[in-house]
Amino acid sequence: xxxxxxxxxxxxxxxxxxxxxxxxxxxxxxxxxxxxxxxxxxxxxxxxxxxxxxxxxxxxxxxxxxxxxxxxxxxxxxxxxxxxxxxxxxxxxxxxxxxxxxxxxxxxxxxxxxxxxxxxxxxxxxxxxxxxxxxxxxxxxxxxxxxxxxxxxxxxxxxxxxxxxxxxxxxxxxxxxxxxxxxxxxxxxxxxxxxxxxxxxxxxxxxxxxxxxxxxxxxxxxxxxxxxxxxxxxxxxxxxxxxxxxxxxxxxxxxxxxxxxxxxxxxxxxxxxxxxxxxxxxx
Amino acid sequence: xxxxxxxxxxxxxxxxxxxxxxxxxxxxxxxxxxxxxxxxxxxxxxxxxxxxxxxxxxxxxxxxxxxxxxxxxxxxxxxxxxxxxxxxxxxxxxxxxxxxxxxxxxxxxxxxxxxxxxxxxxxxxxxxxxxxxxxxxxxxxxxxxxxxxxxxxxxxxxxxxxxxxxxxxxxxxxxxxxxxxxxxxxxxxxxxxxxxxxxxxxxxxxxxxxxxxxxxxxxxxxxxxxxxxxxxxxxxxxxxxxxxxxxxxxxxxxxxxxxxxxxxxxxxxxxxxxxxxxxxxxx
DNA sequence: GTCAAAACGAAATAAATATTCTGCTTTGCA
DNA sequence: TGCAAAGCAGAATATTTATTTCGTTTTGAC
Numbered sequence: 003x004x005x006x007x008x009x010x011x012x013x014x015x016x017x018x019x020x021x022x023x024x025x026x027x028x029x030x031x032x033x034x035x036x037x038x039x040x041x042x043x044x045x046x047x048x049x050x051x052x053x054x055x056x057x058x059x060x061x062x063x064x065x066x067x068x069x070x071x072x073x074x075x076x077x078x079x080x081x082x083x084x085x086x087x088x089x090x091x092x093x094x095x096x097x098x099x100x101x102x103x104x105x106x107x108x109x110x111x112x113x114x115x116x117x118x119x120x121x122x123x124x125x126x127x128x129x130x131x132x133x134x135x136x137x138x139x140x141x142x143x144x145x146x147x148x149x150x151x152x153x154x155x156x157x158x159x160x161x162x163x164x165x166x167x168x169x170x171x172x173x174x175x176x177x178x179x180x181x182x183x184x185x186x187x188x189x190x191x192x193x194x195x196x197x198x199x200x201x202x203x204x205x206x207x208x209x210x211x212x213x214x215x216x217x218x219x220x221x222x223x224x225x226x227x228x229x230x231x232x233x234x235x236x237x238x239x240x241x242x243x244x245x246x247x248x249x250x251x252x253x254x255x256x257x258x259x260x261x262x263x264x265x266x267x268x269x270x271x272x273x274x275x276x277x278x279x280x281x282x283x284x285x
Numbered sequence: 286x287x288x289x290x291x292x293x294x295x296x297x298x299x300x301x302x303x304x305x306x307x308x309x310x311x312x313x314x315x316x317x318x319x320x321x322x323x324x325x326x327x328x329x330x331x332x333x334x335x336x337x338x339x340x341x342x343x344x345x346x347x348x349x350x351x352x353x354x355x356x357x358x359x360x361x362x363x364x365x366x367x368x369x370x371x372x373x374x375x376x377x378x379x380x381x382x383x384x385x386x387x388x389x390x391x392x393x394x395x396x397x398x399x400x401x402x403x404x405x406x407x408x409x410x411x412x413x414x415x416x417x418x419x420x421x422x423x424x425x426x427x428x429x430x431x432x433x434x435x436x437x438x439x440x441x442x443x444x445x446x447x448x449x450x451x452x453x454x455x456x457x458x459x460x461x462x463x464x465x466x467x468x469x470x471x472x473x474x475x476x477x478x479x480x481x482x483x484x485x486x487x488x489x490x491x492x493x494x495x496x497x498x499x500x501x502x503x504x505x506x507x508x509x510x511x512x513x514x515x516x517x518x519x520x521x522x523x524x525x526x527x528x529x530x531x532x533x534x535x536x537x538x539x540x541x542x543x544x545x546x547x548x549x550x551x552x553x554x555x556x557x558x559x560x561x562x563x564x565x566x567x568x
Numbered sequence: 569g570t571c572a573a574a575a576c577g578a579a580a581t582a583a584a585t586a587t588t589c590t591g592c593t594t595t596g597c598a
Numbered sequence: 599t600g601c602a603a604a605g606c607a608g609a610a611t612a613t614t615t616a617t618t619t620c621g622t623t624t625t626g627a628c
Contacts, residue, residue, distance in 0.1 A: 030518050034575055034625095038518075046516050046532060053373050055615060066577050071617055081617065083584095090336050093376065115551045115558070116422060120414040123547045124407050131403040139399065158452065162445035165466075166542065169441065183448075256554055259449065260543040264406045268398045271539055275398070317605060338585060349607050354587055364587065366614095 015078035019048065019092035022085070025077065033076065036065050040073040044085070052089035056082055123260035130248055130261045142228050142244050143272050146176070149200035155181040155216050156204030156230075163230065163262045164204045170270035174277055181216065192219040204230045204266075205238045206257070217241055230265060298361035302331060302375035305368070308360065316359070319348050323356040327368070335372035339365055406543035413531055413544045425511050425527050426555050429459070432483035438464040438499050439487030439513075446513065446545045447487045453553035457560060464499065475502040487513045488521045489545070500524055513548060515540075 016022040026041045033041055043063050044051050051059060056067045074082040146152060152171055156164025161183045168180035179194065192215075195201060201220045205213045214237045217227055221241040229242035232249040239245045246269070248262040299305035309324045316324055326346050327334050334342060339350045357365040429435060435454055439447025444466045451463035462477065475498075478484060484503045488496045497520045500510055504524040512525035515532040522528045529552070531545040 027517065031523075036576070042516060042518050045518055046530075049377055053377055056617090057615070067616080068577070068618080069575090072575080083616070094332055094336060114419060114422075115555045116414055116417060116419060119547055119551050119554070120410045123543065124410050127403045127407050127410075127543070131399055134399055136397060136399060159449075161452070162449040162546065165448065166442075166445040169444070256550065258550060259546050260406065260410070263445070263542050263546050264402055267539065267541060268402050271402070272398050319606070339587090340585070350586080351588080351607070352605090355605085366586070 015084075016088065019088055022088050023048075029077065033073075036069045037073045037076060039063050039065050040070060044089070048089050049093050052086060052093045119256075119258060123258040126249070126258060126261040127264060130265060133247060134265070138244060138246065139269060139272050142246070142269055143276050145200055145226055145228060145244065146171075146202075146269075146273050147276060149176075150196070150198035151177045151179060152200050152202060153179045153181065153195055153220075154202045154204070155213050157183060157210035157213055159257075159259065160204040160206050160210070160213070160230075160262075162259060163266050164202075166263060167202060167204070167230075167266040167270055170267065171273065174270065174274040176273070192216045195220055195223065195225055197223070197225065199225050200228065201225060202228045202230065203238050203242070204262070205236060206232050206262070207236075209237050214238055230262060298367075299371065302371055305371050306331070312360070316356075319352045320356045320359060322346050322348050323353060327372075331372050332376055335369060335376045402539070402541060406541040409532070409541060409544040410547060413548060416530060417548070421527060421529065422552060422555050425529070425552055426559050428483055428509055428511060428527065429454075429485075429552075429556050430559060432460075433479070433481035434460045434462060434483075436462045436464065436478055436482060436484045436503075437487070438484065438496050440466060440493035440496055442540075442542065443487040443489050443493070443496070443513075443545075445542060446549050447485075449546060450485060450487070450513075450549040450553055453550065454556065457553065457557040459556070475499045478503055478506065478508055480506070480508065482508050483511065484508060485511045485513065486521050486525070487545070487549075488519060489515050489540070490519075492520050497521055513545060 016025045023045060026045055030038065030041050030045075040063065043059070050062075054062070056070050059065075059070060060067045070082045074080070074085055077085075079085055154164050154168040154171070165180060165183075168178050172178040201217065203213055203217050217229075217238045218241065220227055226243040227238070227241060229236070229238045229245045230248060231239050231245065232247065233239065234245060234247065246265055248265045299308045306328060309328055313321065313324050323346065326342070337345070339353050342348075342353060343350045353365045357363070357368055360368070362368055437447050437451040437454070448463060448466075451461050455461040484500065486496055486500050500512075500521045501524065503510055509526040510521070510524060511527045511529070512519070512521045513529045513531060514522050515530065516522065517528060517530065529548055531548045
């Protein structure tokens with residue numbers, strides 16, 4: 003007699019954003035593919051979605067407009083406009099709390115780590131874009147493209163940068179070798195470097211001696227070195243053919259790796275784009 | 286001969302809300318009665334006006350819809366929609382400095398990787414500081430401090446973040462175990478996790494299945510999980526006690542790790558500071 | 569593999585919202 | 599007080615935006 007799936011239908015559809023959000027999270031798994039995408043966008047970027055039209059949301063997500071309506075009905079609303087009303091209400095409330103937050107954080111002399119480190123990272127990224135000569139990137143890419151094999155080395159704090167760079171380069175199809183991070187045997191490894199290769203060395207204070215040693219041996223074989231470091235006068239910078247600086251002002255004694263990571267990404271992607279455009283040209 | 290009131294016509298109409306606001310204030314006295322009401326409403330309640338329709342604005346102010354159009358043209362716009370676009374931009378981007386916004390909007394698709402990726406990283410860092418609740422960091426630190434041992438897992442793109450976090454935590458004296466990055470045996474490893482431990486899982490698209498498997502096994506033992514990922518609905522986020530979001534808008538298909546790295550640093554340093562202040566208190 | 573149910577995409581339609589047009593009213597000046 | 603210019607309200611129109619419809623494709627159970 004009675005309808006069986008009462009449990010699926012929210013007796014009351016959500017009225018506030020927190021309710022909506024948890025309702026979406028709860029149902030997410032049971033939604034079909036396209037509606038999952040919609041739900042994810044609403045969860046991840048509610049403030050953007052609040053101001054966009056269905057057409058622009060469709061473009062941003064790659065989901066058809068009609069799916070937004072289907073979604074809205076699946077969650078218990080009459081149409082997407084009702085959802086957007088909730089998002090907009092939430093948006094106009096948010097600004098109060100945000101204003102409070104800025105006031106609060108600017109009041110306390112000692113900023114929380116959250117603000118301190120993000121600001122420090124942003125500063126260092128601005129420095130990066132100002133101080134890196136584009137010609138340097140081109141030169142680096144040229145060297146990498148001509149390499150028989152690309153070796154990457156970096157220890158301790160520099161390890162994340164080195165491994166990320168190696169990961170991306172390998173993804174572009176480059177013959178990449180990444181030196182192992184823990185290294186009593188590091189010295190021995192250097193023997194696998196041969197003529198025609200290129201070494202990418204990442205080193206930040208306090209500079210790892212093992213990295214310096216590998217760089218020394220490499221230059222001894224007349225194999226070019228690309229250095230990613232914090233200063234032109236860093237140990238490995240003296241012997242390198244190309245030096246990229248990713249210095250960062252330290253916040254509370256802890257330097258951020260943000261600019262170094264982004265630099266590694268820039269070099270790798272520039273390499274990838276060069277490879278791709280060459281392939282296109284040949285076609 | 287020539288038209289006299291050239292001085293009244295803005296050569297360029299305002300593009301940002303602060304510009305609009307001062308333009309309205311400057312002209313206010315010279316406006317006719319109905320348009321004064323419109324100007325006042327836009328100055329007093331810009332965030333409300335951003336979300337209302339002309340019809341509802343008309344009702345709220347007692348001014349006819351057509352007056353809103355006359356107003357818009359008098360101030361140098363083509364229609365009221367242009368003004369509302371400025372108001373909406375202001376609402377959604379109030380936190381971002383206008384200098385940055387200009388940079389972003391002038392960002393053409395063919396910008397060099399250097400500018401593209403640094404700007405994209407800066408944007409994602411701004412998002413990080415806006416969307417991360419300080420309480421979340423506190424909760425994470427508390428969980429980490431109570432842990433018998435801290436396990437860290439992350440594969441592929443997430444590996445740099447995971448290894449960096451583990452490196453910093455170990456530096457603060459935490460009992461840290463980092464899962465090996467290459468993992469046919471990853472599943473077996475999960476057995477070393479025991480009661481009282483905490484797992485920190487880092488996962489970004491495309492999500493690693495191995496990471497997801499370790500998280501599943503861990504939650505099965507009732508061991509809490511801290512997730513560092515890009516979305517609340519990411520696979521590992523569903524089971525995690527605490528979720529940190531470090532999403533980044535991708536530039537040219539390559540997402541930056543900058544915000545994830547900085548987030549890892551913030552959590553680790555917050556942990557370190559908590560440890561340090563405890564030590565001081567005991568003295 | 570087959571079939572039925574569900575999901576999907578694209579285009580058509582409906583609804584809403586912004587803008588223009590018209591004639592009437594007020595204002596400012598002689 | 600008369601007159602021209604500007605301002606205005608209300609209705610008509612154009613445009614944008616949301617929603618529905620329907621034929622096709624995919625999915626899941628058998």
